[in-house]
Amino acid sequence: MFAEAGHHMAIYDPYYAADASVLRRSYDFITASEVVEHLYAPGEVLARLFDLLRPGGWLGLMTKLVTDRAAFASWHYKLDPTHV
DSSP states (O other): TTTTTTTTOOOOOOTTTTGGGGGSSSSSEEEEESGGGOOSHHHHHHHHHHEEEEEEEEEEEEEEOOHHHHHTTTTTTHHHTTTT
């Protein structure tokens, strides 16, 4: 969607787009959609992402939100073995 709006995008995913050169650049904004629930060391990864941001840059995170304690009991997200 960002590319369609005219923004240049660099994509990184350790499994599907493992171009590590994008981790040696700096950015005005970084998005991580449906990522944080897969991180075993979120503090380390988020610190690295913040280091890639230019001064005044933005880090946008998105993941699915559980609505309440009762919904958590049967929430499919916590049952996904890739969600840690």
